[in-house]
Amino acid sequence: MTDVLPLSLFDYVLPPELIAQEPARPRDSSRLLRLSRSTGVSSHHVFRELPRLLREGDLLVVNRTKVIPARVPAQRPTGGRVEVLFLTPHGPLETARRWEVMGRPGDAFKVGKTLIAGGLRLSVVAREGANAVLEGEGALWPLLERCGEVPLPPYINRSQPAPSDTADYQTVFAREPGAVAAPTASLHFTDAVLEGLSAAGVQRAEVVLHVGAGTFLPVRDEHAADVRGHVMHAEYYAVPDATVRAVAAARARGGRVIPVGTTSLRALETWASTGEAVGSSRLFIYPGYEFRVTDALITNFHVPRSTLLMLVAALAGRERVLAAYAEAVAERYRFFSYGDAMLIDS
Secondary structure (H helix, E strand, C coil), rough: CCCCHHHHHCCCCCCCHECCCCCCCCCCCEEEEEEEECCCCCCEHHHHHHHHCCCCCCCEEECEEEECCCEEECCCCCEEEEEEEEEEEEECCCCCCCEEEECCHHHHHCCCCEEEEEEEEEEEEEEECEEEEECCCCCHHHHHHHHHCCCCCCCCCCCCCCCCCHHHCCCCCCHHHHHHHCHHHHCCCCCCHHHHHHHHEEEEEEEEEEEHHHHHHCCHHHHCCCCHHCCCCCEEEEHHHHHHHHHHHHHHCCCEEEEECCCHHHHHHHHHHHHCCCCECCCCCCCCCCCCCCEEEEEECCCCCHHHHHHHHHHHCCCHHHHCCCCCCCCCCCCCCCCCCEEEEE
């Protein structure tokens, strides 16, 4: 490791037309670049080939979080338009009267301001860092269900979600509502792929990590000279007892533990490093990190200069990852949330 870790080490050139605006159809027809952690050798596949690329006894760990309809249109009492992104409930999701939110314009979220959404009056009652706390007269979850939209990432260029996004931006594993962004590596899975994995003797376990809006936040300028000063946003995670047992069993039989996505990986590694099966993760993984649980990873292609790219570089080596990304660009892979996938293994 060097004495510093500048942000510029994690940059690459991406032609804008390679940013996927729609998912592959069917999902498992997306492309899959396989990268060896040990040799840097890469090969090209289709995602539906995954069952033959893994080994009998391997354990896939998936994130069962479900994206909520978090983007809600609102207005000021005077009629000005406001956009609210509901992030985290203060209490149980279905009954919470208070939520941490972010939105625009920013001056609409000063303490004491009032907003109108779906005919309900919402009061800005506090600030939590850069975010605000909204309070309603009753539970706010029915408002999200009635008026909310899928909060697509900012690089998907639509003024509002298409009707297909409601299903497209949800994974086959989604069970537990709470995320404002999808764990996108899981978007490639289909029932046919899952059946193929089971037939190949690949096991599966679940974690929860509710992906927050902070996953899209860039490293701030003051940390560009050394990214290790960056502070990660907090995200709720849970590693069930059944998954703890499944990891131990995979280790005992010589199988590999393979998180599906950076979110599953962070949940597992947070548990492994703290011993806490439920909590709030701020784990920041960058080159030099010693992985405690992870042997391989299924992931998408990540934004330049992002903490997600740093995580992948920590697992496979920065130079190897950037070389693989350059190869993916040359081969016209599709990038980011609706894009193609990588398998990083030994």
